[in-house]
Amino acid sequence: MTGNTYAAKGHTYSYYRCARKKRNKQCDMPDIPRDQAEKMVLDALSRILDGAELDRLAGLIADYAAKQDADRKAEAEYLREELAEAERRISKW
Numbered sequence: 001m002t003g004n005t006y007a008a009k010g011h012t013y014s015y016y017r018c019a020r021k022k023r024n025k026q027c028d029m030p031d032i033p034r035d036q037a038e039k040m041v042l043d044a045l046s047r048i049l050d051g052a053e054l055d056r057l058a059g060l061i062a063d064y065a066a067k068q069d070a071d072r073k074a075e076a077e078y079l080r081e082e083l084a085e086a087e088r089r090i091s092k093w
């Protein structure tokens, strides 16, 4: 499952889609709205894990999200520098 988001008519919609369906449409499983899919996962996890384990998992997920965010910021900074360099080269023409 991969997370996807699209915007339409001033709203943002997030959903999960089967990776095979996304890649080559070889699956007819319907998309699942994000809220519904995440609630199902959380419900299943809370039946398997106790409170301390859930807390630990939440911490791992938060760390992962923070790292992803840092990676995206580094990538954005790199692209800004590339853009600035390209603009410098264009201005010399």
Ligand SMILES: [Zn+2]
Pocket (backbone or CB within 6 Å): 018, 019, 020, 021, 026, 027, 028, 029
């Ligand atoms: Zn599928």
